[in-house]
Every structure is written in C-alpha cells, then in structure tokens.
Amino acid sequence: MEDSAFSKEFLAFLRTAIPSVSAAELLLLLFRQPVRWWTLDDLLREIPAGASISQSDAGNCLETLRSCGLIESDTEKRLRYRAASAALDEQVRTLARAYEERPVTLIRMIYALRDSRIQSFADAFKFRKR
Amino acid sequence: MIEFLSGAVTLAYLIAAVFFLRFWRKTSDRLFLAFTIAFVLFATNQGLAHVLDIYSEPASFIYALRVIGFVLILAAIIDKNFFAGRRQPDKR
Amino acid sequence: MQTFNFILYLMAVLTCLACTVLLGRSYMHTGVRLLLWGTLCFVGLSISNVLLFFDLIVFPTDVDLRLWRLSTALGGLMFLLHGFIWEDRP
Numbered sequence: 001m002e003d004s005a006f007s008k009e010f011l012a013f014l015r016t017a018i019p020s021v022s023a024a025e026l027l028l029l030l031f032r033q034p035v036r037w038w039t040l041d042d043l044l045r046e047i048p049a050g051a052s053i054s055q056s057d058a059g060n061c062l063e064t065l066r067s068c069g070l071i072e073s074d075t076e077k078r079l080r081y082r083a084a085s086a087a088l089d090e091q092v093r094t095l096a097r098a099y100e101e102r103p104v105t106l107i108r109m110i111y112a113l114r115d116s117r118i119q120s121f122a123d124a125f126k127f128r129k130r
Numbered sequence: 131m132i133e134f135l136s137g138a139v140t141l142a143y144l145i146a147a148v149f150f151l152r153f154w155r156k157t158s159d160r161l162f163l164a165f166t167i168a169f170v171l172f173a174t175n176q177g178l179a180h181v182l183d184i185y186s187e188p189a190s191f192i193y194a195l196r197v198i199g200f201v202l203i204l205a206a207i208i209d210k211n212f213f214a215g216r217r218q219p220d221k222r
Numbered sequence: 223m224q225t226f227n228f229i230l231y232l233m234a235v236l237t238c239l240a241c242t243v244l245l246g247r248s249y250m251h252t253g254v255r256l257l258l259w260g261t262l263c264f265v266g267l268s269i270s271n272v273l274l275f276f277d278l279i280v281f282p283t284d285v286d287l288r289l290w291r292l293s294t295a296l297g298g299l300m301f302l303l304h305g306f307i308w309e310d311r312p
Contacts, residue, residue: 111252117309122159124248124257125207125241135292142299149306200237207240216310 006098013091016111017068022053023061024110028099030081031092035076044102052128085086136180143173165205166201175199231275235243238268259305 008056018024025047030038044058049062060077069084083089089117098106111120147169155164175195217221240262249257270291277287 095228103224108253111254117256118153119157119159120248120252120254121153121245121256121260122157122161122210122259123159124245125210127211127244132288132292135289135296137294139296141297142296142303145298146302146306149303173289193227193230196234200234203241204237207244 006105009087010091010094010098011089011113014095016100017065017070018095018110019064020053021107021110022047022051022057023064024095024099024106025051026053026058026061027065027070027092028096029083030079034081037074037080039078045068045081064103065073133180136176138171139181141179142171143176147173161206161210164202164209168202169200171195173201226282227278234265235268235271235275238264238271242245242268256302256305256309259301262297263298263305266294266296270298 016067018027026043029043029046039093041057043062044053044055046054062071066073066079069088070080070081070120072082073079085091095106147166150162150166152168153159154166172195175192178192178195242261245257245264246261249255249261272296273287273291277285277291
C-alpha cells in the first residue's frame with residue numbers, strides 16, 4: 001500500500017471520524033461483519049486487548065461514527081455498519097487496508113491528526129492505552 | 131553559578147506552569163491543573179530555598195511545597211486512571 | 223522523622239520516574255513530538271531528584287550536589303519549554 005493511498009480525503013476522513021485507534025478498531029469490527037447487529041458489550045468483548053477502551057469512551061466513539069454516517073442503530077440500541085455513501089465505504093476499505101498493511105503508519109497518522117497534541121500529553125498518563 | 135541556576139530553574143518551573151495553565155483552559159483536563167499547581171509549588175520551593183538561603187531542605191518547612199507538588203501529580207495520575215469518566219469530545 | 227523524610231524524597235523520585243515512563247511509553251507508541259520533550263524533561267527532573275535524595279538523605283554533610291541538581295533540572299525543563307513553545311508545529 002503506497003503512501004499515495006493516504007490521500008487528503010482519507011486523512012480528512014480520519015480526522016473527522018477516527019479520533020483514536022480504538023475508534024478504528026470498533027469501526028473495523030463492525031465493518032468486517034456488516035450483517036451482524038452488535039451490542040456495545042459485544043464490541044467491547046471482541047476488541048483486541050491492546051486497544052481496550054472504557055464503556056463511556058466507546059460510547060463517545062460510536063456516537064461520532066454514527067454522526068459521520070458510518071453506522072446505524074436500531075430501537076434496542078444495537079449497532080451495525082452502514083456507510084451513508086459509496087465514498088465513505090471506500091474510505092473505510094482504505095482504513096481496513098491500512099490497518100492490515102501499514103498499521104504503524106496508520107496509528108501515527110491518527111495521532112498526528114488529532115487536534116490536540118496537548119491532549120496526547122494528558123493521555124500519556126493513562127495506564128491503559130488508546 | 132548557583133544563583134544563576136537557581137533563578138533559571140525557578141523561572142523555568144513558572145513558565146512551564148503558565149503553559150500547563152493554558153493547556154488546562156484549552157482542554158479542561160484536570161491533569162493540567164494539577165501540573166500547573168505542582169510546578170508553581172516547585173518554583174516557589176526553589177525560589178524560597180535560595181532566597182532564604184536554606185541548604186538543607188528537610189530542616190525546613192519549605193520542602194512541604196515539593197511534597198505537595200508531587201502528591202498532586204500522583205493524585206492526578208490516579209484520578210485520570212480510576213475516576214475520570216467521559217472524556218471531553220475533541221473540539222473540531 | 224528521618225524515615226519520614228526518606229519516604230517523601232523517595233516518593234519524589236518515584237513520581238518523576240513514573241512520569242518519565244508514562245510519557246516515554248506514549249511517545250514510542252504515538253510518535254507525538256511533544257511527548258519526547260516531556261519524557262526528556264522528566265528524565266532531567268528524575269536525575270535531579272535522585273541527586274537531591276543522595277545529597278540530603280544519604281550524604282547530608284559530605285557532598286554538595288547543588289550544581290548538578292540544578293543543572294539537570296534546568297536541562298530537563300528546557301526540553302519541556304522547547305516542546306511547549308513549538309507545540310503548534312507538526
């Protein structure tokens with residue numbers, strides 16, 4: 001996957017929808033099984049141990065994803081992947097590819113794009129990462 | 131030389147504290163408030179230790195300032211890991 | 223009283239070390255420059271506090287490490303301030 005795959009559109013997508021690596025993990029979990037309806041507990045259970053995230057943080061991430069038009073929810077608060085447009089779907093595929101082929105670059109990109117490097121300073125003091 | 135260094139360190143702590151204060155205002159993260167106060171305490175400790183010509187800290191009450199500073203930092207770290215609930219959403 | 227001092231100064235060292243480790247670990251993980259400066263700052267402060275510990279608790283009368291204590295603290299803080307001042311630059 002070449003550097004050009006990290007296009008301006010993809011970076012913009014990351015900046016708006018993916019504030020953290022855990023958010024990326026959550027989205028990719030949903031993306032990989034698009035037919036399944038997930039509960040929050042399902043997601044928290046299946047997220048990789050390294051990217052563990054608190055329930056409230058996960059709620060915030062998912063809310064961001066929903067407002068970006070990436071996931072939908074039903075009446076019982078279960079969630080499912082649904083991209084609002086083909087362009088968005090393409091960005092998520094790029095994300096999945098980047099996650100497989102260039103994970104280190106992807107992680108650095110996500111953190112570099114966060115508005116607040118300052119917040120990273122404070123976040124450094126969390127024992128459990130991301 | 132000691133005077134120079136002592137003054138420089140005092141000022142450096144103070145300037146860092148001002149930055150931490152700014153970061154706290156920007157992010158509302160309590161950790162920065164703790165660091166602000168802690169660094170002000172370190173600055174005061176350093177300044178007073180020199181001005182009052184106190185060589186051996188433990189013999190004086192001044193070291194309480196440092197202690198409180200470090201306790202604050204520890205408390206902030208513990209607070210962040212065990213008590214902080216929602217994080218503020220990123221301002222975009 | 224002596225033990226009390228010992229514990230308090232030890233706490234200072236351990237807190238600085240904890241900050242160093244947490245910031246350093248986060249820097250290695252995310253590559254955010256600001257964290258590098260933070261790590262270096264606390265390396266300096268850790269060394270300074272270790273020296274302070276030795277100066278006042280272990281060898282109270284034999285040595286005067288003030289020059290080294292202040293230099294290392296100042297060095298560390300310079301890194302931090304550099305990072306803070308240029309924090310806007312990516």
